[in-house]
Amino acid sequence: MRKLKKATALLLCLLMTFSLAACGGGTTKETGGTGEKAENGEAQADSGSTGILTETGTYPIVKEPIELTLFCVSMPNVEDFATNDFTKFMEEKTGIKINFETGSRDDWETKLNLAFSTGDYPDMIMFASPSQAKYGVKEGILLQLDDLIEANMPNYMANMGEYIDATRQTDGHIYAICGLNECYHCMYAKKMWVNTYWLDKMGIDVPTTTDEFYDACKKFLEINPTGIAVGGAKDGWHARFEEWMTNAFILSPSKSQDYRVEVGLAPEGKIRTIANTDEYKEALKYMNSLYQLGAIYDGDFTQTEEQLRALANQEGEPVLFLPCGTISNHFDADNNNETYRHYQVMAPIAGPDGTRRATYMKYAGLGEGDFFVTDKCKYPEAALRWIDYFFTTEGALSSQYGAEEGTDWVLNPEGKKGLNGEPAMYEVLNPYSGEAQNHDWQDVQVKYFPAEFRLGESTDQNVDVGTSLGLEKLLYDATKEKMEPYAQKEGDWDVLPYLKLTDEEATKIQTIGVEVENYIEENKVAFITGRKDFDKDWDSYVKGFDNVGLPTLLEVYQTAYDRQSSK
Numbered sequence: 041m042r043k044l045k046k047a048t049a050l051l052l053c054l055l056m057t058f059s060l061a062a063c064g065g066g067t068t069k070e071t072g073g074t075g076e077k078a079e080n081g082e083a084q085a086d087s088g089s090t091g092i093l094t095e096t097g098t099y100p101i102v103k104e105p106i107e108l109t110l111f112c113v114s115m116p117n118v119e120d121f122a123t124n125d126f127t128k129f130m131e132e133k134t135g136i137k138i139n140f141e142t143g144s145r146d147d148w149e150t151k152l153n154l155a156f157s158t159g160d161y162p163d164m165i166m167f168a169s170p171s172q173a174k175y176g177v178k179e180g181i182l183l184q185l186d187d188l189i190e191a192n193m194p195n196y197m198a199n200m201g202e203y204i205d206a207t208r209q210t211d212g213h214i215y216a217i218c219g220l221n222e223c224y225h226c227m228y229a230k231k232m233w234v235n236t237y238w239l240d241k242m243g244i245d246v247p248t249t250t251d252e253f254y255d256a257c258k259k260f261l262e263i264n265p266t267g268i269a270v271g272g273a274k275d276g277w278h279a280r281f282e283e284w285m286t287n288a289f290i291l292s293p294s295k296s297q298d299y300r301v302e303v304g305l306a307p308e309g310k311i312r313t314i315a316n317t318d319e320y321k322e323a324l325k326y327m328n329s330l331y332q333l334g335a336i337y338d339g340d341f342t343q344t345e346e347q348l349r350a351l352a353n354q355e356g357e358p359v360l361f362l363p364c365g366t367i368s369n370h371f372d373a374d375n376n377n378e379t380y381r382h383y384q385v386m387a388p389i390a391g392p393d394g395t396r397r398a399t400y401m402k403y404a405g406l407g408e409g410d411f412f413v414t415d416k417c418k419y420p421e422a423a424l425r426w427i428d429y430f431f432t433t434e435g436a437l438s439s440q441y442g443a444e445e446g447t448d449w450v451l452n453p454e455g456k457k458g459l460n461g462e463p464a465m466y467e468v469l470n471p472y473s474g475e476a477q478n479h480d481w482q483d484v485q486v487k488y489f490p491a492e493f494r495l496g497e498s499t500d501q502n503v504d505v506g507t508s509l510g511l512e513k514l515l516y517d518a519t520k521e522k523m524e525p526y527a528q529k530e531g532d533w534d535v536l537p538y539l540k541l542t543d544e545e546a547t548k549i550q551t552i553g554v555e556v557e558n559y560i561e562e563n564k565v566a567f568i569t570g571r572k573d574f575d576k577d578w579d580s581y582v583k584g585f586d587n588v589g590l591p592t593l594l595e596v597y598q599t600a601y602d603r604q605s606s607k
Contacts, residue, residue, distance in 0.1 A: 093421060097194050100135035101425045107137045108423060109162035111152060112484055114142040119478040126480045129443040136426050143168065156181060163417035166427075167484050169216075169409045173543040176215035176412075183413045183420055184213045192424040193217075195431040199488060203406055210542045210603065216409030217427055222491040223405070225515035228523035229277060229365035230292065230399045232284045237382040238264070238360050249390045250288050250326055253361075257335035260360045267358045268351070269335035276345025277365040281336070282564065283399070284363050285327055288391035290319035291533035292399050301557045303597065305534040311597045313590065314533065315560045316582045321574065322391075324567045331568050341565050345369065353379070361386075366515060373508040381506040385518035388526045400527035403537045410486040431488045433466070439485040441470045448480075456498040459516050465496030539600040549596050552589035559588045 092102050112121070121127055121140040131137050141162050143151040148168050155161040156175060176182035189196060189204075197204075200220065207218045234246055238260055247253040257269035272281035286292040293304030293314065302320070306312040314320045330336050343351070349370045352359045362383065364370055371380040390396040411427050413420045429435040433451070442448030448470040456464040472482065497512070505514035528534055541549075563581050566572040572581070585591075 092419065093425070096192060096425065099133050099429075101422055102135040102419075105135050105137060106419055106422060107139055108164060108417065108419065108426075109139045109141060110164045110166055111141045111143070111155070111162045112165070112167045113148045114144055115482060115484050117474050117476050117482050118480075118484055119476050121481070121484075124478050124481065126439055126443055129438065130426070130429075134426050134429070136422060161414055161416060163414060163419075164423050164427075165412040165414070166410065166486060170412065171543070171546065172209050172215045172409055173541055173546055177209050177211050177213070178543045181414055182215045183415055183417070184215060185217070185413065185420075185424070186214050188413075188420055188424055189214065189217075192421045193428040193431070195428045195435075199431050199490075206406060206537075207409075209540055210600075215412065217411035217424070217486060219407040219410040219430075219485075219487040219489075221405055221407070221487045221489045221494075223489070223494060224491060225519040226365065227401045227404050228398055228519045228527070229401070230283050230287070231278065231363070231365060231518075231523065232281070232386045233362045233364065233367050233383040234386050235358060235360050235362070235382045236384055238267075238358060246384075246386055247389055248387065250392065253389050254330065254333070254335075257330060257333060257360065261334055264358060266356070267360065268337060269333075269360045270330060270340065271348055271352060271359040271362045272336070272340030273343050273345045273348040274341060276348070277369060279345045279348060279364050279369075281340060281361070281363045282327065282568075284388070286314070286320065286323045287395075287397040287399060288389050289323035289326070289395055290314050290317060291397050291528050291535075293533070293535050301553065301593070302560060303536065303594070305536055305601075307531055307533060311536065311594055311601055313556075313560075313585075313594070315564075316585060316590075319395075321578060324564065325574060326391075327568045328570060328574075331570065336568065338569070341569075366511070368508070368511055373506070373511065377506065385522050387522040396526050397528055397532075398523040398526040399535065400524075401535055403535065405491075406538075407487070408538055427486060430486045433493070436488045436493065437466060437468075439481050440472070440483075440487075441468055442480040453498050457501055458496040459499045459512055460495040461501065462496065464498035465493065467498035536597070536601065537604070539597055540604060541596065541600050545596050545600065549589075549593050552593050555588045556585070556590050556593055559584065 092104060092106065094101060094103060114121075118124065121138075121142070127138060141155075143149075152161075152165070152168055152170055156170070156179075161181070170176075170182065172182060176184075196217065200218070203218065203220065204214070207214050207216060209215055236246075239246060239256070242256070242259045242263065244252075244256055244259065247256050260267060260269050270281050271279075273279040278284075283292045291304060291314070293302060301313060302315040303311060303313050327336065339347075339351075345364075348362075351357060352362060352370045353376065362370060367380065367383050371383070373380045388396045388398050413423050417423055430439060434445075437449045445451070446469075448468075450467050450469065451465070453464050453467040456467055458464040470479070495516070499513055500509075503510040503513055505511075505517070563572065567574065567577075567581075
């Protein structure tokens with residue numbers, strides 16, 4: 041690993057103030073023991089003039105209690121962070137009392153931007169991602185963490201070292217601590233689920249080609265005119281049927297930065313949109329044929345995922361094909377188990393030329409930015425040592441399930457196997473719940489869930505995958521068998537990594553990105569529903585991209601991609 045770059049003058053001043061010694065000792069996967077030195081090598085001594093810190097890698101972190109403010113996103117299944125059991129555990133373990141400021145999933149960004157504009161912002165930010173280009177690189181509100189990470193985060197360095205360069209911003213500095221959540225089935229989340237009850241009733245197999253898919257829709261509507269052959273929604277976790285169907289003609293790229301402008305890395309290594317290609321045109325033509333058949337109805341383009349869920353659960357209105365990342369988004373395995381069991385994941389279908397792809401969103405695991413320290417923080421070293429605990433197995437389990445080993449979880453359970461069939465790393469005794477509770481932080485945390493961690497959870501190898509307890513195994517097995525074999529290959533279209541834009545670049549395409557997205561979405565629906573004619577309107581549609589700024593958008597993305605690729 042190349043040596044981390046030096047921070048700015050502000051950061052150097054902070055380091056001089058605290059006079060911390062350089063990072064010493066060997067590397068270890070975990071240094072989470074209370075009051076003990078790191079497992080490997082000597083702990084780093086603090087010789088700072090303030091004298092508030094204990095040795096790196098030991099707990100508590102401070103010799104005398106301190107308080108820090110933290111802004112995070114509130115979640116309905118966490119009652120009160122201030123009184124939460126895991127919050128109390130962390131205060132006792134580290135000696136740091138956290139005062140919480142929160143925003144909801146709907147208003148956190150507005151609240152955080154307002155705090156920055158008024159100057160009344162907290163010491164730390166977690167589970168909310170401010171613009172690093174603006175508030176870090178440009179305005180200096182977010183601290184550069186380069187040297188601070190190296191000196192104060194042994195667990196992060198040991199476990200996330202290979203990803204550190206990927207977290208650098210356009211100026212070469214690091215402003216965020218990034219989590220890792222390598223969810224295997226999530227990286228293949230563009231799934232289609234088929235109702236096998238109706239396939240059996242029609243006497244047909246799961247479709248494997250576009251022709252077979254069309255025939256299945258036709259037969260379904262013949263015997264069930266009021267049913268819906270292909271479900272869909274305008275939002276939700278991959279609830280758009282278009283994404284899955286496009287993969288029978290050309291790779292449907294993942295949504296980098298949450299934009300839906302169908303941009304990916306073309307085979308020649310250039311960033312392009314698939315939305316003006318001949319293959320995409322053929323995909324729309326196929327979807328138009330399904331629409332003319334009556335297999336796709338207008339609600340698929342306008343309804344929310346919640347509305348789709350209500351529709352799928354409506355008595356007497358069956359849905360044959362249902363797009364979603366997980367079937368549990370639409371059916372309750374406990375309360376509607378019969379219907380839940382009817383659905384299974386389909387492998388991608390093959391198009392006329394044999395194209396058969398499952399989008400592998402290979403960059404989805406690394407967080408964009410999950411923890412930040414601001415220039416208001418008097419103890420940035422302590423803040424980073426506090427978050428470093430989350431990058432241990434113990435910390436990951438405790439924040440998610442509770443901190444009581446033996447009650448909430450156990451390590452290396454004897455005789456148990458993980459999701460992948462290997463010896464289990466841990467067994468969860470206090471499962472995740474969507475209900476309100478005050479024992480742990482659930483998903484409000486910086487996750488360190490590498491692939492081996494997620495796949496290492498103790499799993500009954502004979503669990504009934506038709507129950508809620510068998511969901512993870514259902515998703516793992518289906519992804520392994522039916523999705524992974526069809527991932528994009530070298531020389532094919534590919535997905536983009538998260539692109540780091542300068543503040544100027546982000547501002548330049550802020551409006552353009554929305555206009556291009558809207559242009560593609562509006563025309564996609566128009567072509568599928570027949571309001572636009574492929575022979576008469578396609579050429580003018582392609583030319584129209586110039587008017588909405590696509591060339592500028594692609595130029596900015598290409599510049600950012602080339603800049604990252606050259607590092």
